Amino acid sequence: MIKAGIIGGAGYTAGELIRLLINHPETEIIFVNSTSNAGNKITDVHEGLYGECDLVFTDELPLEDIDVLFFCTAHGDTKKFIESHNIPEDLKIIDLSMDYRIASPVHDFIYGLPELNRRATCTAKHVANPGCFATCIQLGLLPLAKHLMLNGDVMVNAITGSTGAGVKPGATSHFSWRNNNMSVYKAFEHQHVPEIRQSLKQLQNSFDSEIDFIPYRGDFPRGIFATLVVKTKVALEEIVRMYEEYYSKDSFVHIVDKNIDLKQVVNTNKCLIHLEKHGDKLLIISCIDNLLKGASGQAVHNMNLMFNLEETVGLRLKPSAF
Template identity: 50%
Template structure:
C-alpha cells in the first residue's frame, strides 16, 4: 500500500505546488488537503492549474492517521497547530515554515527534535528522522553557494550576497510589494543586512566550519517576475578557480539536484525544477559564486518532496523529474 499524505494549510502557493507534485508522484497517495479558510470547496477553485488532475475538496478537519503530514501554514503557526492537534508518534512531519529550523527552536516533544532539511547537508540524518524542518528559499540558494567552502574551512573573510526573488516569494496573499502595478517593470531592496534566513544560513555554515564568525552581508531584492531566486555571492579566498571548481564538484558529486556548470548560468535553467545550478569565477582575490533555484520547488515544495522521499526510503528524485521552463 502506498503511504498516505496529508497537507495542512492547503491554500497557498507552496501547497499548490506540493499538491501538483504529489498527485503525479508514483509512490504516495494524497489522503487530505486541509484548509481552514477553504474547507468544503473544490481544491481546483483555488489551484486552477489542477483542473482535470484533482477531484478532491479541501478537508474541513485533519485526519491524523496518515503516514506523512506536510505543514504549509504561515510562519509561527506550525508549532501551535501541533500543540492543538496531537499526532501519532510515528507520523512523519515536514514543516515548510521556519518554526523549527533553528537549533534553539528544533525541540518537538519527548526529546525529539526536527532535523534541518537540506539534503546536501543532512542527507543521512533526514533518512532516519520523522521530523524535518524544510529550509527557507533564500537559505537554500545561499547555503548551496557557500557550504563547499565551509567544508574546507575556506570562509575566512566577510561574505557579500545579493539575491533577487520573484513575486511568489511574498506568498499568495496580496500585498503592496506584490501588487502588479508596483512589481511590473520594477525592482526594489528589502530587509537589507537583516533577512530572516540569516540565522539558519549561519547555523548551516557552522555545522561544517564551527569557528565561522565573519559577516554575512545579504541584500535581498524583489524582481519583476514570478518564480526563482538568483544569488550572487563573493568572498576573498586563496583558492584558485580550478581548485574551487574541483571542491564544489567533489562536494556535490552525490547530490541528486545540485550541479556545477562550466558555463555562466541563468534563472530559466531552474524554473519549474527542483534543481540548483551553480557557477564559479575567480575575479582578483574574490571567488564569485552564482546560485539559482526555483523558490517554490527547491526553495520549498520540491525540496519537501525530496525530503519525504528520503524519509520513506523512496528514490530521492521520485516525482521530481521536471523539465525547466526554458522558453
C-alpha cells in the same frame, strides 16, 4: 503507497506540493486541510490543476489515516498546532514554515537540507524544510565551509520572484507596482540569515564572519538568482574540484562552467552553480526555483529520503527554458 496530508492548502507552496504529490508514483493525498476553503474543490483555488485533481478542501484532520503530514502554514502556526493537538507517535512531519529550522533542545526537528543533512533526514521523524533564500545561498557556500575557507565576510545579493511574498496580494506584490520595477527589502536583516549561519557553522565551527545579505524583489513570478562574493587565494580549478566533489552524490545540484540563468531552473528542483575568479575574489552564482527547490520540491525530496525512496522520484521536472 505513502499516505499524505497537507495543512494550509491554499497558498503557492501548497499548490506546488499538491501538483507534485498527485504525480508522485508512491504517494496518495488523503486530505488537504484549509479552514477558509473547506468544501471547495482544490481546482477552485489552484486552477492549474484542472484535469489532474478532483480533491476537495476539508476542515477535518484524520491524522491517524496518514503516514506524513506537510505543514504549508504561516510562520508560527505549525508550532501552535503541534502543541495543541495529539499527534500520532509514528506520524512523520515535514514543516515548510520557519518554526523549527533553528536547532533547539526543546524539539527534535532535523534541518532538511539534503545536501547537508542527508543521513540525518533519512532517519528523521520530523523535518524542518529550509527557507528559499537560505537554500539558494547555502548551496553556494557549503563546499567552502567544508574546506574551512570562509574566513572573511560573505557578500550576498539575491533577487526573488513575487511568489516569494505569498499568495495574499500586498502593496509590493501588486502587478502595477511589481512590473518593470525592483527594490531592496530587509537589507542585512533577513530572517533566513540565522539558518544560513547555523549550517555554515555545522561544517566550519570557526565561522564567525558577517553574512552581508541584501535581498531584492524582482519583477518576475518565480525563481531566486543569487551572487555571492568571498575572498580566497585558492585557484579556480581547485575550487571547482571542491564543489564537484562535494555535490558528486547529490542529484539536484549541478556545477556549470558557463553563465547560468533563471529559466534553466524555474519549474524544477535543481540548483545550478557557476564559479568565477577575479583576482582574490571568488564569485559564486547560484539559482533555484523558490517554490520547488526552495520549498515544495525540497519537501518532497525530504519525504523521499524519509521513506527510503530514490531521491528523484516525482521530481524529474522540465525547466521552462524557453
